[in-house]
Amino acid sequence: MTQQIQWFPGHMAKTIREIGEQMKLVDFSLEIVDARAPQSTQNPQIMDMISVKPVFLVLNKIDLADPKQVAKFVSKNKNQFAGILTTDAKTGVLSKDFLRQLKVNPIFAKLSEKNAAANLKALVTGTPNVGKSTFINHLAGKNIARTANTPGVTHFLYWIRTRYNLIFLDTPGLLWPKFDDQEVGTKIGILGGIKDTLLASDDLALWLISFLQKNYPTAIATKYKIGHFPLDNPVAALMSITSQLGMRQDFESASQRLINDFRAGKLGRISLDFYGDDYLED
Incomplete structure (x- = not known):
């Protein structure tokens, strides 16, 4: 991997400053992450700001993630948050299941009891393309938050009232100024959190092939x-994929097809944050 990955447009820096100012208005925060890479899609800069109030981590797109890897992540990180919840934002039924998980959480129950006469307010944050806006729309019961298959659609903070006595402060998808670990940037790129036009698709595809061959060899x-x-040999594998897709030597198109197939779950339930045998339950 030779490409240095980074994407931090001006509206992200502005939003981070605004979040700090708005924290006094909310009761808790929901940080939405991609269940396929729950560690890599957490924004460390945002966590430092929102942790002044209870933070619930929401593993979205749970239907696309490797259940074993999700279980290992939850086991090791369950004490770092007010709660770790799961959902698939595309499905209304699972969004309602998320609400059931939230309501039985003891920390949320205390917040509800303390604010019995008023709707609870929550800051909702997440890196680009983790499904945050779709998640909000399901809970609101209508398409209020803007959605798209590309990152960087939402540029402003705004309040959204849901059907469940919750008011959300929606925020743009936020990255951080520099990836200290370029592998984190690679994973976010593969998951669609950085505009595809800014990335070398063949570099991402070769990394993904190498990862799959090691951890999901079939x-x-x-x-x-x-x-x-x-x-x-990831290069040989990419050549074989390109040939099998009938794309001759169009490795860039074949690379993008591989990435899109992964994003859509067509390669199976696969997690990019992969924990080995030493990452076991306590």
Whole structure:
């Protein structure tokens, strides 16, 4: 991986300053992350600001993630938050299941009891393209928050009233000024959190192939019906995928197809934050 990945447009810096000013108005925060990379899609800069109030971590797109990896993450991080909740924002039923999880949480129950005469207010934050706006729309019962398959659609903070006695302060998808670990930036790019036009799709695809061959060795062969290629040679694998897709030597298009197939869950339930055997329950 030779490309240095970073994306921090001006509206993100402005929003971070505004969040600090708004924290006194909310009762708690919901940080939405992609369940396929729950650690990598947490914004460390935002966590430092919102942790002055209870923070609930919401693992979204749970239907696309590897259940074993999700369980390991939750086991090791459950004491770091007021609660770790799960949902698939595309499905109304699962959004209601999220509400059930929230209401039985003892910290949320205390907040509700303390504010029995008023609607609770929550800051909702997340890195780009984790499904935050779709999640909000399901709970609001209508399309209020702007949604798209590309990051960077929402540029402003605004209040949204839901059907469930909750008022959300929606925020733009936020990254941070510099990725100290470029692998985090790579994962966010593969998940669609950075505009595709700013990235080298073949670099992302080669990283993804190498990762899959190590941790999900049957995923590529099963999806693209490829019989034989070197497991330790991502370039050869990309060439085989390109040929199988009938794209001749259009490696860029084949790379983007692989990435899009992963994003859509067509390679199976796969997590990019992958924890080994030493990452076991206590």
